[in-house]
Amino acid sequence: MQETRLDTARIRAARQVIDPIFLDTPMYRCEALEPDLGCTVSIKLETANPVRSFKxxxxxxxxxxxxxxxxxxxxxxxxxxxxxxxxxxxxxxxxxxxxxxxxxxxxxxxxxxxxxxxxxxxxxxxxxxxxxxxxxxxxxxxxxxxEDSLDIETCEGAATIGLELVDTVPSFDAVLIALGGGALATGVGHVVKSLAPGVEVICVQPLGAPAMTHSWRRRRVVTTDSTDTIADGVAGRCPIPAVLDDLLLVADDAVLVRETSIIAGMRMLLDHAGLVVEPSAALGIAAILEDRDRFAGRHVVTIVCGSNVDVDAYHRWVGAAPIHRS
The missing domain is CATH 3.40.50.1100 (Rossmann fold)
Incomplete structure (x- = not known):
C-alpha cells in the first residue's frame, strides 16, 4: 500500500514553529449563507492574517x-x-x-x-x-x-488547518478544499482522514484548470496545455507525481466547477458574509451551488483560503449590485 509523505506528529509539532499570528484563524457557522445553499455551512477563514492566505x-x-x-x-x-x-x-x-x-x-x-x-x-x-x-x-x-506542494513543509504547514478544524467543530460531514498544487488538499485531507475518518474530503477545481482533478480521477498524472480560469491561485498545468500519490490516499472526491459558479460564490461571500475573497477561495461555495442535492441537510466546512484579489478585476467579476437575498 502506498505510504503518505505526511506525518501527523510532525504536523502537531509544526504548531510550535509557525508564528501564532497565522494559527487559530476564525472558524464559525455562517447562517446567512444557508438559505441559498440548503445546508449548514461553516467557514474556516484563512484570510485573517498579514498575508491574507493560508500559505x-x-x-x-x-x-x-x-x-x-x-x-x-x-x-x-x-x-x-x-x-x-x-x-x-x-x-x-x-x-x-x-x-x-x-x-x-x-x-x-x-x-x-x-x-x-x-x-x-x-x-x-x-x-x-x-x-x-x-x-x-x-x-x-x-x-x-x-516548491509548493512538493516540499513537505508546505503540505504539513497547511495541515495544521486540519488540526484546528477537528478540534473546533463538534461534528461536520464534509470539508470542501480548493485544489491547485495540492498542499492544502493533501495536508488538511491527511489530518481529517486520520482524526475524523467519517468526514468526506472533497477537492474543488475550476473547469478551466482541471489537471489535478483529471489526475486524481485517472490515478496518474495528467497535464494540460493551458489553463483558462479567473482562479489564478489554482491554475496549474503539471501536477507533481508525489503530491498526487498523497492526494489519492485522502480525497474522497474531486469536482470541477464553472467560472459562473465561482463568481456567484464570490458574490455570496461578499453579500452574506461580508468577505472579499479571491476566486480560489470561493471554490467550495461554487461546488455547493452546482450540486445542492448532494449537500442538502449536511454540515459542510469550506476553507476560505485567500483574499489577495485585484480590486478592478474583483469589481468586474462581482459588480456593485448585491445578489438576491433570501
Whole structure:
C-alpha cells in the first residue's frame, strides 16, 4: 500500500514553529449563507492574517528550517500568495528571498511581494513557466528552491488547518478544499482522514484548470496545455507525481466547477458574509451551488483560503449590485 509523505506528529509539532499570528484563524457557522445553499455551512477563514492566505503556515516551517541550517537565500515560483508568504517568513528570519511569477499575475499580489522586501522576477508565461525559471535560478545560484506542494513543509504547514478544524467543530460531514498544487488538499485531507475518518474530503477545481482533478480521477498524472480560469491561485498545468500519490490516499472526491459558479460564490461571500475573497477561495461555495442535492441537510466546512484579489478585476467579476437575498 502506498505510504503518505505526511506525518501527523510532525504536523502537531509544526504548531510550535509557525508564528501564532497565522494559527487559530476564525472558524464559525455562517447562517446567512444557508438559505441559498440548503445546508449548514461553516467557514474556516484563512484570510485573517498579514498575508491574507493560508500559505504562511508552510513558509514559516520552510524559513525556520533554513534559518536553523544557516541558509541565507531562497527562491520560489508563485502565483502570488506563496511569494507573499515566503517574503514575510523570510524577512523575519533574515533570508534573501527571490520570487518568480508570471507578469500576468494579479498586480496586487506582485506589489505586495515587493513591499515585503523580496526580489521579484517576472516571466512572460504562466505559473509552470515560472516554476522552470525558479529551478534554473536555484541551480545557478546554489540556493534552496521552495516548491509548493512538493516540499513537505508546505503540505504539513497547511495541515495544521486540519488540526484546528477537528478540534473546533463538534461534528461536520464534509470539508470542501480548493485544489491547485495540492498542499492544502493533501495536508488538511491527511489530518481529517486520520482524526475524523467519517468526514468526506472533497477537492474543488475550476473547469478551466482541471489537471489535478483529471489526475486524481485517472490515478496518474495528467497535464494540460493551458489553463483558462479567473482562479489564478489554482491554475496549474503539471501536477507533481508525489503530491498526487498523497492526494489519492485522502480525497474522497474531486469536482470541477464553472467560472459562473465561482463568481456567484464570490458574490455570496461578499453579500452574506461580508468577505472579499479571491476566486480560489470561493471554490467550495461554487461546488455547493452546482450540486445542492448532494449537500442538502449536511454540515459542510469550506476553507476560505485567500483574499489577495485585484480590486478592478474583483469589481468586474462581482459588480456593485448585491445578489438576491433570501
Amino acid at each position: 504562511a503556515r508552510g513558509t514559516e516551517l520552510v524559513a525556520s528550517l533554513l534559518a536553523d541550517n544557516g541558509s541565507r537565500a531562497v527562491v520560489c515560483a508563485s502565483a502570488g500568495n506563496l511569494g507573499q508568504a515566503l517574503a514575510w517568513s523570510g524577512r523575519g528570519r533574515g533570508l534573501d528571498v527571490t520570487v518568480v511569477a508570471s507578469r500576468f499575475a494579479p498586480v496586487a499580489k506582485l506589489d505586495r511581494i515587493r513591499a515585503l522586501g523580496a526580489r521579484l522576477e517576472l516571466v512572460d508565461g504562466d505559473f509552470d513557466l515560472a516554476r522552470e525559471r525558479a529551478a534554473t535560478i536555484a541551480r545557478h545560484d546554489g540556493i534552496r528552491l521552495v
